[in-house]
Every structure is written in structure tokens, then in C-alpha cells.
Amino acid sequence: MKYLMNKTKYIFLFILSISFLGCEEEDEANLPEVVAGFTFIQSETTGTVTFTNISEEAQLYEWDFGNGTTSTEINPIRTFAEGTFTVSLKASNIAGASNTFEDQITIDIPDTMPDFDSGLLTNGGFEAGGDSWTGNALNVQTEGGNSFNLANVETAGNPFDVNLSQVVAITQGTNYILSFDASSDQARTMLAGIGLNEAPFTNTTVEVDLTTDMQTFTLQLSAADFGGANSRVLFDMGAAVGTVVIDNVSLVEGGDGSDSNTGGDSGSLEACDGGELVNDFETADDSIFNNFGGGVGSIIDNADTSVNSSAKLGQYVKNAGEVFGGITIALENNIALNNGTFTIDVNSTSVRQLLFKLEGLNQELILPTSGAGWETISYDFTGQSGEVTGITLIMDNGTQGDGTADWTIQFDNIRLCGNESSGGGNALEACDGGELVNDFETADDSIFNNFGGGVGSIIDNADTSVNSSAKLGQYVKNAGEVFGGITIALENNIALNNGTFTIDVNSTSVRQLLFKLEGLNQELILPTSGAGWETISYDFTGQSGEVTGITLIMDNGTQGDGTADWTIQFDNIRLCGNESSGGGGTCTPPAAGEFITDGGFEQNAGCWQLINNGGTVTISTTVNNGGSNSGQIKTTPGSNPALKQERVGAGTITPNTTYVVQFDIQASTTDVPADGAVFQAFTFSEPAEGSTDPAVQHVLVTGDASFPTTWETRTYTFTTAASVDGGVSLLLELVCGGAGTCTGTINIDNVSITAQ
Incomplete structure (x- = not known):
């Protein structure tokens, strides 16, 4: 019997060990395999290489560029000297698994130095050594194996006693442009100009900075008082002892002879016509x-x-x-x-x-x-x-x-x-087919919700010469108030889709008038002219949703004084060019315990800001993870489109408290983000509306290049700041760098913010 029990025990242990071994092998098999890899594009003229990370299932990256430099960036850009370099990338995941990939790059920068045009001079680039140049500073040398030479001048320390010159034919009464490159081992004052040996030179003082880089100088010179075949271009090197480098000297006819040192050319910088x-x-x-x-x-x-x-x-x-x-x-x-x-x-x-x-x-x-x-x-x-x-x-x-x-x-x-004239005048213009929101003819003061020292009222129109209405709205910002404004109640909510609001305004001072759509948290700020009645147009193209009220604030952040300078009359708010919103409804409140409204995007963006920023943000009716819709973000080179909700949970979210952000994400299988596209998510603890304090940013994730092609739920936590009276804002964005091939599309669904 004892033998049978021992034997049974051994069999049990054997089976148990097999079970553990099998689980371990199964767990290892389920771990995603890290695969390192990259591609690169190199500039043939500058040695700059742009690397694109194509690693899979990795979150951490270690680059070794083979030239003594390293990086942990996702998609680094580096400039190499000439030569061949072995570049390696070690990609790892948070579990410690890693993989390494390496490739060789060869940098061969062609010699593109153009032939230099010396104009009236010869050998302005010193290609022929010191030929045609004279003076006690002459010391031509070749540097760095390049094909061009530099006049390298050792000064003697006596004021303007060391010089370099060349004989050139100058025509009296003619203006000339003298240009040259110079560098110095210290800041110095030198002279450059044209003239005759027996007459004063037309000189211009040149201030050369301490730099090893060449500075380009362009001088406007006049030969009004001299001329002849034995004239000279002359450089006096100044009193400071040390080394001056001169190169690329050119003299041509032209300019205005103003003796002005314009310092250099514009290179590749472009000034717009009429700018x-x-x-x-x-x-x-x-x-x-x-x-x-x-x-x-x-x-x-x-x-x-x-x-x-x-x-x-x-x-x-x-x-x-x-x-x-x-x-x-x-x-x-x-x-x-x-x-x-x-x-x-x-x-x-x-x-x-x-x-x-x-x-x-x-x-x-x-x-x-x-x-x-x-x-x-x-x-x-x-x-x-x-x-x-x-x-x-x-x-x-x-x-x-x-x-x-x-x-x-x-x-x-x-x-x-390309700035156009902003027009002017005070003629009032009603948009074609505009829907009148309020003309204030039958309203009373009860439509105004006044806050922060702003006061709204209905008044009689004392001057009907421009605006013929019998009744007007009036808004005053009181003394000492920086945020005083009014919110105008609507008879019915407005279903906005790509509309433009206009408002007739009468002001005696220029005021930055904020026009805010409550319910959408969308606002625009435009100036009044301060010259009487005018129509101001607020374009909300690209915005859609339910507008529950309209807020006006003058010069937000600046103290009013309650006088006529801080008073405006307003009239005839209209909605123009509004398109059918194509379904949806009001932005319903979030469920108990949640703070994001319409986290499933079922109300056609009524609760979300769709911020294109160079890309495209839409509500997708074909992709979803439950329900019918999702938010879709498509990025392009140099863009950062985003989905955003502002100031959710104001008055309910508490300071110094941990909250959970959760959402589902999926990348398009036909446009997987690549070539530098990264996902980022942030929350912001908002101060009270009108506060001058900045919002406090909380980074949920940044630089994330991991994009699932099937729905994946992601969860992040953050702790609110000490001031969160204005609630919390959430921003989800898909960012592209400078690579011309950067692209990507993602969908977001089931977004929530809840207490931990």
C-alpha cells in the first residue's frame, strides 16, 4: 500500500511538472515577437539622413549611428560627414524582449562649389593664389583640402596698417557694389572700399564678429570724386592683432552709392511680393x-x-x-x-x-x-x-x-x-437666406445671464439712422472686471452644421469681441471698428452640433470701466449658410459617474471639436466598436489633427484626484500610420472660466507609434491639479513629422473619463 501511494505521488508530480512546463511554453508563445527594422532616405548634397522606424511590437529604441552618436528617438534625423557608417537599431518592448537590425550608409557629398564671378576684379576667390593681389597682409593658403583658397591675414597690431588690395579701373561718377566674405578670430573693426593711392578712399566701416563662419558683406560705394585705371579695391584689417579671412571678393557697377553696409545676401529666404x-x-x-x-x-x-x-x-x-x-x-x-x-x-x-x-x-x-x-x-x-x-x-x-x-x-x-483691405464703413449687411436668431424686438432682460461684472439689457434705439430697429441689446463691462460678459438665452436650441453667425454691433472704441457657442464650446474673437454700427461675421465652418446659448465677452482679460468705451449695442443675430445636420440630436449628458459626453460619437460630433490642423477629422458612420459611429482622424505630412472635448465635469471634478481615461483605438488597414506618424493623448486641468491662470497639462501618452489594426482598449490615469474649477479637457491627436511620406488614419470610439 505504501508503495502504491508513493508511486501515485510520483505520477502526480510528473503530470504537474508537465502542466507547468506546458503553461510556460504557451505563455512564451503568446508573447509578441519584437522585430527591429528601419529604412532611410539620404540627401546627396548635405549628408542628412532621415530614418524611418519600421520595428514591430516595440516601445523602446536605441540607435547607434556608427559615428560616435546615439539616440532614443523613434524616427531620428542626422547629418553625417563623408564616409561609410554602420547604423544599428535595438528595439525592445516593456517586457524586456529585444531585437537588433543594422544597415550601412555611405555618404559621398559631391563638390558643388560654383565658380566665383569676381565682376571687375580678377581672382576674387584667390583660386590662383596671390596673383593680382598685393599688400603687406597677403598670405594665401588652402584649407581643409577644398578647391578654394582663402586670404589669411596676420595683422601687425597698428591701426589700419595691414592691408590687401588690387588695382582695378574705376569710372568717375559711377556707383559700385563691393561684396566679400570675411571671418575673424575676434570681433574687429575693419575698412573696405575703393579709391586712388593719391586720393582719399571711399571707405565703409565693417564690423566683423567673432566667428569661424564666413560672414557676407555688401557695400554700396560711390566714385563721384575719383576714377582711373590705377584705382584700387582696398581692405584695411584694423587694429586688433590676430587673423582675418577674406574670400569671394566681387566688384560690379550698380547700387545707389549710399555707403551702406547691407551685410549679406538673402540666400534661400524669400520675401513675399508686397509683404x-x-x-x-x-x-x-x-x-x-x-x-x-x-x-x-x-x-x-x-x-x-x-x-x-x-x-x-x-x-x-x-x-x-x-x-x-x-x-x-x-x-x-x-x-x-x-x-x-x-x-x-x-x-x-x-x-x-x-x-x-x-x-x-x-x-x-x-x-x-x-x-x-x-x-x-x-x-x-x-x-x-x-x-x-x-x-x-x-x-x-x-x-x-x-x-x-x-x-x-x-x-x-x-x-x-496678401492682406486684403478690411473695408470699413458701417453699413449693416444681412446674409442671403439667413435665419434670424434674435432681433431683440420682443425680448426683455430675462434672456441675459450676466457674469463677472458684465450686464446685458434691452434698450430703446436712440438713433435709427443706420440701424432702424426699435429695440436693441446692450452690453456693459463694469469697472475693474476682466471677465465680465453675458450669455444670451435662445428661444430654441440651434442645430448647427457649417454655419456662419452675423451680429450687428455699435461701438465707440475698438473692442475684441468674443462670440461663443455654448453647447459646442466653440468661440471666435473679432474686433469691432469703434466707428459705429457694423456687421461682424463669425465663421464656424467645420463645426456642427447643438448650440444652447450665445456668449459675448469684450476684451477678455482686460479690465472694463463701465463707461461708453466699454459699452456696445447689438442687434440682429443671424445664422447664415447653415447646412442640414443630417441626423443626430442634442448633446445628451454623460451617464452617471462619467464626464465625457457622446463618447461613442453617436450624435454626429455635436459634443466633439473636430480639429483638422492640416489633416482631416470626421465622424465615421462605417467604422465603429459598438453603436453606429466612431471618430476618425487622418493625418498628413506636417499636420496634427485632433478630437477634443473642453471643460467637461466643471463643478464636479475635484482637485488632486486620480481619474481614468479609457477609449478604443484602431488603425485603418489600408492607411496604417507610418513614416513618423505618432499618436498622442493629453488631459488638461482647467481653471475657472475667465481666469488668467493657465491650464495644467497631463500627458497620457506621447510619441506612440504602435497602431493596432483591430480594436484595442487603452486605459490611462492622471491626477488633477490643485485648480480644476473649469473642469477637464481631453485631446486625442495623430501627429505627422516632416517626412513627405508620413500618413495614417485611426478611429477612436467609446471614450470615457471616470473617477478611479
Whole structure:
């Protein structure tokens, strides 16, 4: 019997060990296999290589570029010297599994140095050594194995006693343009000009910065008082002892002879025809910058004028650990925008998604920089009009900076191009086929919900010469109030779909009038003229849903005083161009314990903001994970389309409390996000409506390049900030970098925010 029991025990242990072994093998088999891989595109002229990560089932990446540098970016961009490099990528998942892929790249940059045209001079590029040049500074040498030579000048320390010159025929009474490249081992003052040995030269003082990079100088010179075959081009090197490098000297007829040093050429930077210069930063100082969230703006000297010839530049740094760090640039005068395009010259060493925002209008666009030096970026605000009070720049909003050169840009020459006349006058215009929302003829003061020191009332029209109505609405912003406004109740909710609202307004001062659609949380800000009655048009094209009221706020954030300057009359609110909303209904409240409204997208975007930002955001009626609809986001190169809900749970969500965000996500099988597309999700703890305090951002996920092609539920938690009186906002976005092949489509469904 004892033998039988022992034998039975051994058989049981044997079976048990097989069971455990089988489970272990099954678990290992169920773990996704990490596969590392990448492709790359290289520039044949610059040595810049753009890597596209095609790894599978990985979340962590370690790059080794074979030149002593590494990275943990998903899709890095690097510039290599000439040679052959073995690049390796180790891809890992959070469970510790990894895989490595490597490939070789060969960089062979062709010699594209153009032949230099010296104009009236010979050997302006010193290709023939010192031929045709004389002077006690002459010392031509070849540097770095390149095909061009430099005149390398050792100064003697005596004021303007070391020179370099060439004989050239000058025609008296003619203007000339002298251009050249120069660098110095220290900041120095030198002279350059034309003239005769026995007569004073037409010289211009040239300030050469401390830089190893060549600066380009262009001088306008006049030969009004001299001329002849034995004239000279002359450089006096200045008193500072050290080394000066001169190259690419050219002399041609032309210019205005103004002796002005214009400093360099425009290179690849393009000024739009007829553009109005907003700021070239030549006379500005750091006081023009309002820095926020870890962004720092400053005015700096231009260390390299080879492409951008300006003496001064703006510089913007996003500091380490900051996700929202930016700068707002103050304007000398507000800008009256009407269908204009802004351009800005930008110098960057990394690809950055640069947000350009028009303060006063609350309009913004995001475009990528190339990361390859100076370029002109154009932000098209066609269809927008109003008063611009400042310009805000933010790099890669939502991504942490590090304060290095990778998170630094220089910028210059902000211009407004193609701006149309904003018209004027005070004739009132009713849109064709417009639906009258309210003419205030039969209303009383009970339609107004006044807040923050704003007061709405119905008054008699004392002057019917422009507006013939008997009754008007009037809105006053009282003394000391910064947020005083009014909300106008509607007789019935409005089903909006791509409509434009107009309102007749009478003001004696220019006021930034915010027009907000309650229920959609959509708002636009446009200026009044301050010149009497006018019709202002608020275009909500692309927006749809149920409007439950209309809010007006004058100059949000600025104190009123209760006088006529802070009083407007208004009349005849109309809805124009509204399309059939094609179904849906009112935005029903969320279920008990939840805060997101219409998380299943069944009400045709009535509760969601669809933010295209260069891509396309729609409500899909063919893809869903339960119900009939889902939110669909399609991205394109340089865009960041998003779905957003603002200020949910105001008055209910509590501070310093953990909440859970959950949603389902699926990538399109025919347009899987690739070539730099990443998914990001953020929540924001909002202060009370009208507060000047900023929202606090909570990063749920950033830079996520893992896209399931079947529905997957994702869950994140965050803890609200100490101030959350305005509720919580949620943003879900699909971001593309600068790669021209970047693309992708995802669907989102069943979104919720609940307490933990």
C-alpha cells in the first residue's frame, strides 16, 4: 500500500511538472515577437539622413549611428560627414524582449562649389593664389583640402596698417557694389572700399564678429570724386592683432552709392511680393517677449550672415522637461488681418512642429521646420479676419524640450503678405437666406445671464439712422472686471452644421469681441471698428452640433470701466449658410459617474471639436466598436489633427484626484500610420472660466507609434491639479513629422473619463 501511494505521488508530480512546463511554453508563445527594422532616405548634397522606424511590437529604441552618436528617438534625423557608417537599431518592448537590425550608409557629398564671378576684379576667390593681389597682409593658403583658397591675414597690431588690395579701373561718377566674405578670430573693426593711392578712399566701416563662419558683406560705394585705371579695391584689417579671412571678393557697377553696409545676401529666404514687414528684430530687445511654460525668447547677434544677412535675430529655446514652453511676441501696433498669409524666416537644426498663433483671433497653424538651416515658412490664414494683438510660437506642443540646440530656433523677418483691405464703413449687411436668431424686438432682460461684472439689457434705439430697429441689446463691462460678459438665452436650441453667425454691433472704441457657442464650446474673437454700427461675421465652418446659448465677452482679460468705451449695442443675430445636420440630436449628458459626453460619437460630433490642423477629422458612420459611429482622424505630412472635448465635469471634478481615461483605438488597414506618424493623448486641468491662470497639462501618452489594426482598449490615469474649477479637457491627436511620406488614419470610439 505504501508503495502504491508513493508511486501515485510520483505520477502526480510528473503530470504537474508537465502542466507547468506546458503553461510556460504557451505563455512564451503568446508573447509578441519584437522585430527591429528601419529604412532611410539620404540627401546627396548635405549628408542628412532621415530614418524611418519600421520595428514591430516595440516601445523602446536605441540607435547607434556608427559615428560616435546615439539616440532614443523613434524616427531620428542626422547629418553625417563623408564616409561609410554602420547604423544599428535595438528595439525592445516593456517586457524586456529585444531585437537588433543594422544597415550601412555611405555618404559621398559631391563638390558643388560654383565658380566665383569676381565682376571687375580678377581672382576674387584667390583660386590662383596671390596673383593680382598685393599688400603687406597677403598670405594665401588652402584649407581643409577644398578647391578654394582663402586670404589669411596676420595683422601687425597698428591701426589700419595691414592691408590687401588690387588695382582695378574705376569710372568717375559711377556707383559700385563691393561684396566679400570675411571671418575673424575676434570681433574687429575693419575698412573696405575703393579709391586712388593719391586720393582719399571711399571707405565703409565693417564690423566683423567673432566667428569661424564666413560672414557676407555688401557695400554700396560711390566714385563721384575719383576714377582711373590705377584705382584700387582696398581692405584695411584694423587694429586688433590676430587673423582675418577674406574670400569671394566681387566688384560690379550698380547700387545707389549710399555707403551702406547691407551685410549679406538673402540666400534661400524669400520675401513675399508686397509683404508688410511686421518685425525684423533689428531694434528690438528682450522686453518684446512674454515667455511661458519654460520657453525663453531673446534678441541675439547673427553669427552667420551667409544666408540671412540680418545683424540681429530672435531666438527661442524650449527648456528641459517643458512640454508647453513658448513665447508670445508683442507687436508695435495691432494688425488688421483680412485673408492674409504670414511668413517667418526660421533657422533650426532639428525638425520641429512650429505652432504659429495669432493672439486676438485665437487662430493657429502648425507646420514643420526642415531642421536643415534657414528657410521661410508660410502660414496661410486665408478666411480669417480681425485684429491680431500678438504672435505666439510653440515648438512641438506637448513634447518635452531639453534646452539644447535641438530645441532652439532662430527666427527673423515676420511678414504679412496678401492682406486684403478690411473695408470699413458701417453699413449693416444681412446674409442671403439667413435665419434670424434674435432681433431683440420682443425680448426683455430675462434672456441675459450676466457674469463677472458684465450686464446685458434691452434698450430703446436712440438713433435709427443706420440701424432702424426699435429695440436693441446692450452690453456693459463694469469697472475693474476682466471677465465680465453675458450669455444670451435662445428661444430654441440651434442645430448647427457649417454655419456662419452675423451680429450687428455699435461701438465707440475698438473692442475684441468674443462670440461663443455654448453647447459646442466653440468661440471666435473679432474686433469691432469703434466707428459705429457694423456687421461682424463669425465663421464656424467645420463645426456642427447643438448650440444652447450665445456668449459675448469684450476684451477678455482686460479690465472694463463701465463707461461708453466699454459699452456696445447689438442687434440682429443671424445664422447664415447653415447646412442640414443630417441626423443626430442634442448633446445628451454623460451617464452617471462619467464626464465625457457622446463618447461613442453617436450624435454626429455635436459634443466633439473636430480639429483638422492640416489633416482631416470626421465622424465615421462605417467604422465603429459598438453603436453606429466612431471618430476618425487622418493625418498628413506636417499636420496634427485632433478630437477634443473642453471643460467637461466643471463643478464636479475635484482637485488632486486620480481619474481614468479609457477609449478604443484602431488603425485603418489600408492607411496604417507610418513614416513618423505618432499618436498622442493629453488631459488638461482647467481653471475657472475667465481666469488668467493657465491650464495644467497631463500627458497620457506621447510619441506612440504602435497602431493596432483591430480594436484595442487603452486605459490611462492622471491626477488633477490643485485648480480644476473649469473642469477637464481631453485631446486625442495623430501627429505627422516632416517626412513627405508620413500618413495614417485611426478611429477612436467609446471614450470615457471616470473617477478611479
